[in-house]
Amino acid sequence: MSTPANKTPSAAPAANRVGLTLADYKGARSTLCPGCGHDAITNSIINAAFELGLEPHRLAKLSGIGCSSKTPAYFMRRSFAFNAVHGRMPSIATGVHIANRDLQLLGISGDGDTASIGIGQFTHLIRRNVPVVYLIENNGVYGLTKGQFSATADFGTKAKVGRTNELMPIDLCALAIELGCGFVARSFSGDPKQLRPLLKAALAHRGTSVVDILSPCVTFNNHEGSTKSYDHVKEHDAPLHDVTFIPPHEPITADYEPGEVRQVTLFDGSRVTLKKLEADYDPHDGMAAMVTLRRAREAGTFVTGLLYVNAQKPAFDREVGMVEAPLASLPLDRVRPPRRVLEEIMEAHRSGAAPR
Amino acid sequence: MAALAFSHEGDSSLSAPTHVRINDCNLHVATVNGSGSQTANATLLRAIFQMGVPVSGKNLFPSNIAGLPTWFTIRVNERGHLARTRTNDVLVAMNPETAADDIAAMGPGTVTVVNAGIPLPELPSDRTVHVVPCGKLVEPIVPDAKLRKLVVNMIYVGVVAHLLGIDAEEIDRALGSQLGRKQKALELNRAAVNAGLEYAREHLPPAPVRIERRSLTDGKILIEGNTAAALGALFGGVTFVSWYPITPSSSLAEALQGYLERYRRDPQTGEATYAILQAEDEIAAIGMVLGASWAGARAMTATSGPGFSLMTEFIGYAYYAEIPAVIWDIQRIGPSTGLPTRTSQGDLLSAAFSSHGDTKHVLLFPASVEDCYQYGMQAFDLAERLQTPVLVMSDLDLGMNVSMAEPFAYPEEPWDRGKVLTDEELDRVKTFERYRDVDGDGIPYRTIPGQRHPAAAYFTRGSGHDEQARYTESSETYARVMDRLARKHETARRLAPGPVIDRAPHAAVGLLSFGSTAWAMDEARERLREDGLETSHLLLRAYPFHPDVRAFLASCERVYVVEQNRDAQMAALLRMDMPDLAPRIRSVLHYDGLPIDARSIVERVLHGEREEVVAR
Numbered sequence: 024m025s026t027p028a029n030k031t032p033s034a035a036p037a038a039n040r041v042g043l044t045l046a047d048y049k050g051a052r053s054t055l056c057p058g059c060g061h062d063a064i065t066n067s068i069i070n071a072a073f074e075l076g077l078e079p080h081r082l083a084k085l086s087g088i089g090c091s092s093k094t095p096a097y098f099m100r101r102s103f104a105f106n107a108v109h110g111r112m113p114s115i116a117t118g119v120h121i122a123n124r125d126l127q128l129l130g131i132s133g134d135g136d137t138a139s140i141g142i143g144q145f146t147h148l149i150r151r152n153v154p155v156v157y158l159i160e161n162n163g164v165y166g167l168t169k170g171q172f173s174a175t176a177d178f179g180t181k182a183k184v185g186r187t188n189e190l191m192p193i194d195l196c197a198l199a200i201e202l203g204c205g206f207v208a209r210s211f212s213g214d215p216k217q218l219r220p221l222l223k224a225a226l227a228h229r230g231t232s233v234v235d236i237l238s239p240c241v242t243f244n245n246h247e248g249s250t251k252s253y254d255h256v257k258e259h260d261a262p263l264h265d266v267t268f269i270p271p272h273e274p275i276t277a278d279y280e281p282g283e284v285r286q287v288t289l290f291d292g293s294r295v296t297l298k299k300l301e302a303d304y305d306p307h308d309g310m311a312a313m314v315t316l317r318r319a320r321e322a323g324t325f326v327t328g329l330l331y332v333n334a335q336k337p338a339f340d341r342e343v344g345m346v347e348a349p350l351a352s353l354p355l356d357r358v359r360p361p362r363r364v365l366e367e368i369m370e371a372h373r374s375g376a377a378p379r
Numbered sequence: 380m381a382a383l384a385f386s387h388e389g390d391s392s393l394s395a396p397t398h399v400r401i402n403d404c405n406l407h408v409a410t411v412n413g414s415g416s417q418t419a420n421a422t423l424l425r426a427i428f429q430m431g432v433p434v435s436g437k438n439l440f441p442s443n444i445a446g447l448p449t450w451f452t453i454r455v456n457e458r459g460h461l462a463r464t465r466t467n468d469v470l471v472a473m474n475p476e477t478a479a480d481d482i483a484a485m486g487p488g489t490v491t492v493v494n495a496g497i498p499l500p501e502l503p504s505d506r507t508v509h510v511v512p513c514g515k516l517v518e519p520i521v522p523d524a525k526l527r528k529l530v531v532n533m534i535y536v537g538v539v540a541h542l543l544g545i546d547a548e549e550i551d552r553a554l555g556s557q558l559g560r561k562q563k564a565l566e567l568n569r570a571a572v573n574a575g576l577e578y579a580r581e582h583l584p585p586a587p588v589r590i591e592r593r594s595l596t597d598g599k600i601l602i603e604g605n606t607a608a609a610l611g612a613l614f615g616g617v618t619f620v621s622w623y624p625i626t627p628s629s630s631l632a633e634a635l636q637g638y639l640e641r642y643r644r645d646p647q648t649g650e651a652t653y654a655i656l657q658a659e660d661e662i663a664a665i666g667m668v669l670g671a672s673w674a675g676a677r678a679m680t681a682t683s684g685p686g687f688s689l690m691t692e693f694i695g696y697a698y699y700a701e702i703p704a705v706i707w708d709i710q711r712i713g714p715s716t717g718l719p720t721r722t723s724q725g726d727l728l729s730a731a732f733s734s735h736g737d738t739k740h741v742l743l744f745p746a747s748v749e750d751c752y753q754y755g756m757q758a759f760d761l762a763e764r765l766q767t768p769v770l771v772m773s774d775l776d777l778g779m780n781v782s783m784a785e786p787f788a789y790p791e792e793p794w795d796r797g798k799v800l801t802d803e804e805l806d807r808v809k810t811f812e813r814y815r816d817v818d819g820d821g822i823p824y825r826t827i828p829g830q831r832h833p834a835a836a837y838f839t840r841g842s843g844h845d846e847q848a849r850y851t852e853s854s855e856t857y858a859r860v861m862d863r864l865a866r867k868h869e870t871a872r873r874l875a876p877g878p879v880i881d882r883a884p885h886a887a888v889g890l891l892s893f894g895s896t897a898w899a900m901d902e903a904r905e906r907l908r909e910d911g912l913e914t915s916h917l918l919l920r921a922y923p924f925h926p927d928v929r930a931f932l933a934s935c936e937r938v939y940v941v942e943q944n945r946d947a948q949m950a951a952l953l954r955m956d957m958p959d960l961a962p963r964i965r966s967v968l969h970y971d972g973l974p975i976d977a978r979s980i981v982e983r984v985l986h987g988e989r990e991e992v993v994a995r
């Protein structure tokens with residue numbers, strides 16, 4: 024979009040590569056509790072989408088049920104959205120993708136929505152490798168039903184009313200890696216510097232990408248003794264690397280010492296650079312990722328960053344063998360076989376040659 | 380009917396029976412599941428069909444892959460009455476486990492063919508029993524003992540062909556069309572048929588029921604309801620199917636998969652113009668259907684009782700968020716797992732009001748394989764026009780058994796995708812509001828995700844929403860939206876197929892049936908007429924009820940609603956819809972899992988009429 028002539032360039036809000044401003048990526052005003060981690064994630068999504076220059080009509084927002092699943096209303100108002108039933112967003116995503124493979128799908132879920140009621144659909148989405156960016160806004164509780172433990176609640180964490188969780192958590196990242204997911208990351212709502220490039224990278228990946236985002240619930244899980252409070256997460260956040268996202272065809276500008284960074288090239292040619300922090304970490308090594316996650320659990324820390332990536336994973340579409348054009352766009356003459364086909368089938372049923 | 384002498388192997392009287400019934404008989408074959416009897420039974424059925432005589436075949440099978448008893452009933456009737464009957468004329472008893480009961484159920488004048496070695500119960504002398512050494516006859520033909528088990532059933536095909544007078548030539552042709560490509564199997568089976576035939580010619584008299592050539596099946600096809608439904612979907616332009624295996628609906632999805640693979644590939648690239656997915660469960664199946672349909676595909680699923688129950692939360696969502704979907708429920712006996720391989724019409728109420736809250740759905744009731752084909756297409760048009768789930772209520776009897784039909788007609792009409800606004804149309808209309816009733820019929824307009832127009836996008840949710848699809852908890856708005864949905868349901872009365880009415884002048888009594896019950900109806904009415912009771916008949920084809928249904932009820936003094944469930948579910952729907960006419964409604968109920976027969980209807984209607992006289 025060109026800058027209107029009667030305005031000075033500095034007065035006009037900055038436009039991205041498709042001519043939209045940051046405001047175009049916003050949605051309705053959030054109705055979540057002030058300070059809720061989910062709102063911070065919404066903000067990161069808005070910024071990531073703006074910076075990437077996503078076209079709103081080419082993206083569909085999908086979600087389940089929960090405070091987290093409400094958030095698609097709060098960003099990208101010009102995109103279609105499907106706020107489904109509890110835990111079943113993956114099946115919606117699968118159907119939407121099949122109908123229109125040109126749509127980019129952004130799925131928002133919660134830890135209750137994914138790790139309990141929706142764990143079956145979550146695992147099968149990954150197994151099929153349906154191209155969806157699947158975000159889990161993980162606060163360890165059911166926010167919307169007022170603070171019950173979810174299946175990601177850490178062992179020994181305390182509920183607001185004093186109960187202690189005696190069950191081991193389900194680590195959704197470890198589960199995703201085990202299922203062969205081609206893009207698995209963990210981040211923190213309070214670390215937009217890490218979250219935004221990870222979101223962009225997830226959007227550039229071709230299959231299912233899972234991003235588990237620790238997102239404190241200020242109302243029901245932000246107290247002393249909770250392992251998902253802001254203070255606790257901040258203190259125990261153990262980033263694996265500094266993450267930078269570089270869109271396709273943009274040069275890498277930063278200078279790195281040799282051996283200091285690892286670079287991941289994604290399907291569309293965009294790259295992610297991972298600058299080493301304490302130890303070197305290879306996100307292509309799934310085994311190492313599992314070990315790292317297990318060690319972190321034992322140490323009571325949260326490893327964040329790009330945990331695992333396999334950009335070569337065969338796409339879902341190839342398996343289904345669909346035509347290039349979205350199925351939803353096919354005209355009648357491409358989906359109704361000609362008269363002679365019916366005649367052929369009728370003849371077979373008349374003569375008895377039809378396979379029974 | 381002439382009583383025949385009790386005969387054993389070798390000493391049968393070869394004289395022909397004195398009274399012979401032509402082209403009107405029932406043949407009942409009792410075998411063991413997984414023993415290859417399907418080919419044998421299909422051969423008999425097809426040979427009779429090829430002789431030009433109307434015929435139907437019903438498989439009464441266990442929920443088991445191999446080893447449990449299974450029965451196949453063939454009804455031959457040149458007047459076209461092809462429903463199940465309660466009695467049989469000829470029995471083939473191949474299963475030692477059930478033989479005693481099977482044979483005991485045979486009445487006077489009947490003929491039983493029993494495999495040698497099966498102990499015979501004491502029987503009155505007016506039943507004919509032929510003991511046939513099937514094993515001994517097949518032995519020289521098939522040296523391999525394992526293979527022999529699969530061919531031995533062909534012996535009874537030959538025997539029955541002789542007893543009933545089925546042309547050997549037609550048997551051979553029927554066998555050929557089934558096994559044509561497997562030359563070796565064809566040879567063996569043919570030899571076994573001939574062995575049976577020769578044995579029977581030599582030792583057994585013809586049965587008192589015979590088949591004679593007619594030309595009543597010329598040009599007709601034999602097909603199962605599920606296959607017909609799959610064909611309807613194929614020509615209706617289905618683009619997405621998601622399903623989870625469950626009897627008796629699997630064969631619909633599998634038939635469709637076969638047709639799609641064959642006929643819906645891009646000629647240049649070989650790529651598919653459809654997708655079919657076997658989902659992880661029925662919740663996922665319906666979820667995928669809704670996602671695909673929302674995004675503009677023609678999407679469907681097929682299931683049965685337990686799977687249908689699992690789908691209900693999403694069905695309610697689709698009702699409220701107004702997403703088209705086609706769901707085939709091939710009903711089987713419930714509750715719970717019930718009798719998974721037996722037929723029923725027991726899902727009516729749970730389908731009509733599927734899901735929590737105020738919901739009411741559109742149901743279609745196919746009554747023939749032809750209907751299955753037509754509704755296979757029309758259900759999509761209806762779902763897209765009404766933007767709501769359409770539930771097609773077939774059943775196991777209709778879905779899995781073959782019946783005769785005229786060849787299906789190629790659709791001359793294009794599809795109807797309902798009120799969809801393209802980007803160009805959005806430019807023309809001043810405003811687009813997803814849930815606004817612009818036309819007064821309760822049906823709003825929709826756009827399809829991916830449309831570029833800045834006004835196209837909307838937010839779909841199962842929570843309270845206003846005309847612009849915005850979240851709201853406003854009581855007035857909620858009630859307004861619900862009232863509009865009720866209005867839309869009213870519109871459906873006239874969009875869905877209306878009833879087929881056959882009115883007898885001056886008849887005070889009406890009969891109302893739907894679905895697979897229709898097969899027994901003509902026959903029942905004919906017998907009632909013979910008993911002096913003229914009846915009118917209404918074949919119900921959809922819920923919500925067309926205004927003509929009301930007019931029919933109003934025109935009869937009494938209406939017997941005939942249905943295959945315990946709780947008179949259709950009668951309940953009718954009473955609810957027309958409380959003022961409720962006193963006219965009577966019920967004929969059949970719920971033992973076996974397809975309904977005409978005699979059951981006749982007996983219960985006559986009983987009802989006698990009570991009526993007493994009451995007066």
Ligand SMILES: Cc1ncc(C[n+]2csc(CCOP(=O)(O)OP(=O)(O)O)c2C)c(N)n1
Nearest residue numbers: 089090091109133134135136164165166167
């Ligand atoms: C089938 C069903 N069961 C229960 C509920 C009630 N429910 C609403 S939200 C929710 C839990 C949400 O937890 P989570 O996904 O972690 O979201 P959060 O609110 O924490 O963001 C539950 C159980 C529901 N909506 N549907």
Ligand code: SF4
Nearest residue numbers: 056059090166240241
């Ligand atoms: S209850 Fe918790 S999760 Fe829900 S909006 Fe409030 S802070 Fe966020």
Ligand SMILES: [Mg+2]
Nearest residue numbers: 133134162164
């Ligand atoms: Mg939660």
